[in-house]
Structures are given as structure tokens and as C-alpha cells.
Amino acid sequence: MPSVLESIAVVAGGRWRRSARRLAGVAARRALRQAGLRPDDVDLLVDAGLYHDRLLGEPALAALIQEDIGANPEDPHPGGHGTFSFDVANGACGMLTGLRVADGFLQAGSIDHALVVASDADPGHGMAPAFPFAPVGAALVCGRRAGTGGIAGFRFATGSPAGPTPTATVAFDGRCNRLTVTRPPGADAAAGALAGEVASGLLAEHDLTPGDLDLVAANPLSAGFLGVLADRLGLPPDRVGRPRDGRPAHTAGLAVALQEAAPGLHLGGRTVLLVSGGAGPTAAAALVLP
């Protein structure tokens, strides 16, 4: 029984722009409403965001979001249902990582519904004076259904670290702990090349070619990444996404691209490639079949 994407929500900036937790919570509530589900229906909540409020290290941000949205927060009791929440971290590939983890439990029949969220915002407290990412939160509701179609497979790879790659570190500068994010020239192109390789491999596993794709949603939405990805897939650049000016979304970028390419997640029987590339370099791809 394959996993399916049931709904998507993206929340950009607005009055929640200073809190990754709130951005994810608002997106989660919207996605659940669109899927016709109650918070208590969520069996698994995976957060794939990186830049949390105050760069909280413990507990998992997912647990705070679970409480915020009211997904089975109460103490366990006979007949209770329960929600399990935790975080994954894999940079720009985080949302696909969360989706793959959720897909595993859905396919095994351990759960009926999963909520994968991702959000980033300036952590505040003066920790990141030049925070480079836009405040964006996103949520994907996943379920499973009988028959064919849905998420057909994943492919991930970690490449050689020899080339340029983004980094994000927190270190004490003598006065306070500061977040430093670097995005060296050529890093997006290196990630794009690996993402192209991973996506091509995934398509080949399913006897498909890039020409069979109806829709591609890619992250990050930078010209460097999208240009090399399109080149490696042999597709026109406008088929893999539109580069953004200014501060890009980070871990939620894949949902931004998917929402734009298929508003409301109306995939309409299309073959969809979700693909990301980021620090490491690491690349991830998922194939969704009609």
C-alpha cells in the first residue's frame, strides 16, 4: 500500500516570521485542515527544519509543535492514540528525509498519517545578525491508500566533500554564541550535479527518463543549483523551477517549489520528481507516480 501526499501548506513570513516553531505550527494546522484531518489523527510528526528559535537543541522542536497544534499531547491512557514526534536534520534535503522516514512507517502499516514539517527563521537573541534565509514554514500531510501510484521510491547520496559546500556553525566569539552560515561559490552547482545524478538513478530504477516527468519540484531555488540540475537531467531550465532573488527558503524550499508547481497539491495524475541537494554535498530524490 503506497504512501501518498495528501495536503501541503506553506507559510512565509508574516507575523510569525521570528519563530520557526510558530511558522511550522501554522503550516501544520493548515495542511491538516486541507486534508480533512484533526491534529489527533497524526501518528507521526517529523520536523526537518534547522534554524529553530534560539537554536534550541533539546527537546526536538517536533515535540513543541505537537503540543502547539494539540496532537495527542495528553498523558497516555487506555484507548488513547498517541503521537510520536522527533526531528531529522539533513540541510536542504531535510524534508525529503522526513518524507522517507514517514513513508517507511506508512508502508509498514505502523501508522496511518504522518505530518512532515520544516521551517527556518532567524533564531533571535542577536545570534545571527546576517541570517541568510527567508522565514518560511511548510507542512506535508502523508497517508496511504490501496492501489498503485503515490510515492514510488527514494534515492539519496552523499558525495565527495572535496568541493565547495555550505556550512552552518555556532561558536562563541568571545562575547556570545553566533551562528555563521557560509555559501561558497560553486556549492550550489556541486549540489546540483549530485542531485542530477541521484534523480537520474532513481528514474532509471523505475524505467523512466526525465522526459517522462510531468512536474519537477526542486530545492534550493537558486540559479546555480537549478541550472546544473536541469543540465544533468537534459531538461529546459524552466522545467525544474524558477530561481528566486533575495533570501531563499531553506529546508521548506521543497514545499515552496511543490506548492508553486502544483497549487493545493492537485497532482492530477502526473509523474512528479521531488529533488534536493545541499551541504555535504548530499542529494535526495523521490518519485511520485499517478
Add this chain to the structure above:
Amino acid sequence: MLTEVAPGDERAPHRARIAGVGRTLPPTRLTTAELMRSTRYRTRIDLERLTGIRERRVATEHDSLGLAVGAARDCLARSGRRAADVELLVSCSITKYRDGTVHWLEPTTAAAVAREIGADRAVTFDIANACAGTLTGVLVANNWVRRGEVRCALVVSGERISGLATNAARHVRSIASRELASLTLGDAGGAVLVERAGEGEPGIALAGFTTVAAHSRLCLAAPARREPGARMSTRARAIHRVAIADTPVLLREALDAAGLAVGDVDHVIPHQTSARAIRTGMREVTAALGAAPREPPVVTVDRYGNTASTTHVVALVEELDAGRLRAGDRVALVALASGLEIGFVIFTVDPRLEACRAVRA
């Protein structure tokens, strides 16, 4: 509670086993007496009597990555596996320090560990779930192995977390301090190899977790504002109360799902926060379930302190090396972590795992 479907279900047709464990213990010891002598204020706290912790290890030469890499290598050596066999590598630590106290958010620690040990074909990512991180990684690895997505997964964690104790020593004034729990922390690395079980091998009977999120704000840790490293605020008594109330209910659910009674469990390895809390908790579980596991709960907190997400692995290695875990013994690992996360991994030691200790002996 999220649990796996029963063995034999075609959706997860394989069985997974704990194929190996490994750990890194830094050689430098810090006694509780020494730590309490370093506090800025005269606290009058008898931490050793409160927690049973005599000493903990502190990493002076290792960072989080080094502790994780050391544990991964130890685990592979004990289990006789090569890094090239690893198809999934998950790093689950709270701390992600490299080069001293530089905390790395990107790239992942998992990718760095894979690179260091040569697990070049492994899918890599990090999991963060406070002190339940490693068992959450085992839960995910169990799922991937059971469905046949991978045959061999390595779950690692390196916790260079004693810096929180150093910071707390500057702030704790009394027993009511919310940073008191930080003084229990110690450094260690841990690694668990999860692989497809062979014919007839008992393996993992159950992995299950839930998050009691109504208590998600009882323990919060973040980078310190004016000091290197991080600080943690813990309402330890409240956490203890919730754990005492909720663990028996959930353990009963987990045992029912695995078709087991509490008396079928030989060894319980709880998260190691304090010897007193462990013994009190086990008494409550026994009273609630009407029976006890065959052996008293494993306690290593007296020697190593609370090593965060590595406590279960540190204790597993300790028990294997001491010859106290024998083939056929059933072990219940019990996670309790900020979130509030409560989870269980119940597995049977097989002859190959028992033999893992022979590598070092």
C-alpha cells in the same frame, strides 16, 4: 504508541537484530566531589547522595564527532562488519561539536562520521530527539531493515555534553536550581549496528515510542548567551513524576504488542539519570504491572553519569563485556527524554551478539 507491525506481516517481512554495539569512553575522570568543588556558589548540595553518581568521563581530546567515530569503529570491530557494509548511517547526538565547542548544523554529523569510517555508500542523516535520539535511530533502522530497504544500518552518537555541567557549575546556587540536572552529565560515544536477522535469530521483538507533548517544555537546552557551549533548564522533579505515572501504562502497551509479560524480560536498561530515580521507577513499574523483570535494573550512572543519548549503549557494552548478557537473554531498553519522549526497544541477545565482547576480551 508508534510500534512496528508483528513479525510475519508481509509489509515488514524481515526481522532485525542488534548485531553489534560499541562505545567510546574518554579516559579523563571527573568525580562528583571535584565538580561540586568547582561551583561558583557554596551550594551545600550532596549531588553524589542525590544521584548516586560518583564520577563521569570528560572529553579533553575528543569532540562529539570524535566520540561518535570511535564508537562506530569499536562497533564495527566487535561485530566483524566493514564500513562498506553500512547502507544507512544515522547520527543521533544532541551535541554536534567539532573543533572544540563549534556546533555544526550543516553538513550533518552523520555524513562526517560516514566519511571518517569509510561508509561511502551509506544514506546519511541526523536525528535529534534529546536523550532518546539513539533509540529513535534504532526505531528507524529497525523499520528500514524490516521492510528490506537496507540490510545493515549503523546508529551512532557522540555526546561531548559535559560542557553544560561546566556552565551549570557557574550558576547553580541551591538544590532548587533548574540547572542541577546539568551537573549529572558526562561524555561518551555510542554505536549500534542493526542488521537483518538470520533464519531463526530472535532479534528485535519491539521498538515503540510516543511523545507526551503536554510536558514538552519541562527540559529545554540551547546555546548559552554569554558563555561557550550550551545551557539546559530542567524541571527534574516534574519529569520524574510524569515518568513514574506514564511509563507503566506505556510499558504494558509495548509488552502487549510484543506478546510478552514483564516477567519475560531478563534485563532492563533504563535511561541513566540517577541511580535513585532508576530504582524508584522500577519499584513503581513492578507495583503497577504486578511483576518484575528477572534481574534488577542495570545502573551505570554511578560510573559514567548521564551520557545523554548514549546511556543505553554505554550500559549495553558494559553488560556484554562483563558477561552479564548471555545468548537468549531478553533485554528492554527504556528511553525517557525531553519532549517528553518515552520509548522501548525489546530484543533478545543472540550468540553472535554475545560473542561481540570477545573481540576486546
